[in-house]
Amino acid sequence: MMSDLMKDSEEPSNKRVKPVGKGGGVTGIITPVKTPALKRLGKSITRSISFRTEARPLPPAPIRSRQKASSFPRRRSSQCWSDTVDSHDLTAKEIKRQEVIYELTEGERQLIEDLRLVKKVYYEPMLTLDIMTESELGQIFGTLDSLIPLHEDLLARLERLRGSEKTVGAVGITLFNWFPCLEAYVTYCCNQVEAKALLDMKKQQKRVEQFLRLCQESSFSRKLDLWNFLDLPRSRLVKYPLLLREILKSTPPDHPDEDTLPDALELVQSIVSEVDRKTGEAECQFYRRGLAYLEDGQRLPEIQLSRFLYCHGELKNSKGQKLHVFLFELCLVLTRSVEDKEGCVVFQVYRQPLPTATLHLEDLPDGEGGGGGAFRGAFTSGNDKVRNCLRVSSRGRSKAQSHSLQANDSFNKQQWISCLRQAMVQSRDRDAQVSQSPLSSRLSPDFALYHIAELSLSSDAEMADQSSQ
Missing domain, CATH: 1.20.900.10 (Dbl homology (DH) domain)
Incomplete structure (x- = not known):
């Protein structure tokens, strides 16, 4: 459990009083593990x-002598x-x-x-x-x-x-x-x-x-x-x-x-x-409502049964394509963000979603992003090493699949790995508890007794320190 996190977002004002604790910013698209x-x-x-x-920063305002104040x-x-x-x-x-x-x-x-x-x-x-x-x-x-x-x-x-x-x-x-x-x-x-x-x-x-x-x-x-x-x-x-x-x-x-x-x-x-x-x-x-399925087979029950998100954000695949990835409670879903006819952003599901219970994760060292020429060409230029990569794959399914993904920096990568490991462990623990229960045959796969991690109240500066350790 993380320490108390209160100054997660500075109130937009210059306080008249002494702040109780120091605050800082946590950068990156991915929210940290157990982030409420x-x-x-x-x-x-x-x-x-x-x-x-x-x-983005506001464009420079035109000089208006009447409104200097x-x-x-x-x-x-x-x-x-x-x-x-x-x-x-x-x-x-x-x-x-x-x-x-x-x-x-x-x-x-x-x-x-x-x-x-x-x-x-x-x-x-x-x-x-x-x-x-x-x-x-x-x-x-x-x-x-x-x-x-x-x-x-x-x-x-x-x-x-x-x-x-x-x-x-x-x-x-x-x-x-x-x-x-x-x-x-x-x-x-x-x-x-x-x-x-x-x-x-x-x-x-x-x-x-x-x-x-x-x-x-x-x-x-x-x-x-x-x-x-x-x-x-x-x-x-x-x-x-x-x-x-x-x-x-x-x-x-x-x-x-x-x-x-x-x-x-x-x-x-x-x-x-x-x-x-x-x-x-x-x-x-x-x-969940924003997901656009290309095939009925992509509509896994684990997606609809998930009640919360661990994290979500942008990663690149081995072809250099930007994917918006959602780590739901029970399923990892890779998507492409597209606009519909009304100009709204929807997330088009890319390939088959991966249930967290059958997920396998590999932390790829720098320089071992996938071994393929396309992967290296998409992620690097010249002889540069492929960096900040990880691989997720399914196991125990009839159609096994694997995705090599690249985060935008090492901090982002570690947040993804932490969230993925947490989701995998908790999903398998939950499955084990259900299988050992004498009532498991009568239980639905909606594991309603699982509670999301309690709200953390530490400062962002403390969070950054913990993440760097």
């Missing part, structure tokens, strides 16, 4: 859903709790506790400001100007509007706790009573996969692209795009457990929060895990 669905939404969805609108993003002042008080006689531990509670409070305030901004400067103008239909906007923005009063309620509760000396006493019972409101995030986060896909498709329309670009160039956006703002609630959700842990660390043994904060932490962790599980199922269903 909530993290995939924040880190890889911009690359994995849209193949025509990958994130607005050419820079509006920055938020950085402020700590200790900056808000004239003097105090608190211990260092209590100061740390007040700082984290202040970060929690100010984080709610900033989230509310940004969600209101999204509604005012994105949703309402696009609806009024008929840039998108109400139905399309409803799909992209989802239930975001209903989240604003929830966080306004928490902010009001936290502010009522602040005393005359701007300190907060017990906060645990307040959080415990409010956290059930986060159940609303199930609906919002489950919608994000389809929301991002539709937004990427609509960006191909000139009016939509121009409107979003002008908004991103404006000072109110802080040079962030619409998706950064729509992803704010998810980013905020996965941060609550870390904040509570930090408060608990600074809470003395005889404090009232010593009893209530652990209960609040357990509650919010269970809610985050539930949101993550549901989001993973929604993500899996979305990509």
Whole structure:
């Protein structure tokens, strides 16, 4: 199990308070092993859903003398709790506790400001100007509007706790009573996969692209795009457990929060895990629907029975062709991304899918990418070695097949290998458990008792360190 991962996606703001932990970026198309669905939404969805609108720097804006002041993003002042008080006689531990509670409070305030901004400067103008239909906007923005009063309620509760000396006493019972409101995030986060896909498709329309670009160039956006703002609630959700842990660390043994904060932490962790599980199922269903089968024989039951994705991304085959590969719970599916008549991206299944229960994996050393001239010619030039390759094949099937695949770098390759090994081991363990059960003859192949790895809460910097080891 990985350590706690909270700063998986920086909230798009310059924080007024000291961050609780350091954050960093994890590069690469493939999400790391055991990466939860909530993290995939924040880190890889911009690359994995849209193949025509990958994130790229904005073109240089024309010089406009009248708008020099607005050419820079509006920055938020950085402020700590200790900056808000004239003097105090608190211990260092209590100061740390007040700082984290202040970060929690100010984080709610900033989230509310940004969600209101999204509604005012994105949703309402696009609806009024008929840039998108109400139905399309409803799909992209989802239930975001209903989240604003929830966080306004928490902010009001936290502010009522602040005393005359701007300190907060017990906060645990307040959080415990409010956290059930986060159940609303199930609906919002489950919608994000389809929301991002539709937004990427609509960006191909000139009016939509121009409107979003002008908004991103404006000072109110802080040079962030619409998706950064729509992803704010998810980013905020996965941060609550870390904040509570930090408060608990600074809470003395005889404090009232010593009893209530652990209960609040357990509650919010269970809610985050539930949101993550549901989001993973929604993500899996979305990509299953996007598969285009060329033959009926490709429709393996393992694909439909899979409830989540381990990872997905782009790999090259031995001919140098780019394939989008999906590692579902029970099946590895190689596809080609193509556009349908409506301009939507679909994934055309390439050759026969490989069930993870019969999958064989080879880690190919550099220079041994497949031995064939076509493989070397596709992946290298001149006498260069073939690098970052692996081979997957089926075993125990009537039509055995093998695929030599190349990742874009060594880190990406190791993530694929880790995910593939995990899927293979868990699939075979599951088969063994079912075969040993006296009720196995009456069980369907839908292994509903298997649970996806629990949400990891470590920082991205920690994840990168672990991956490099």
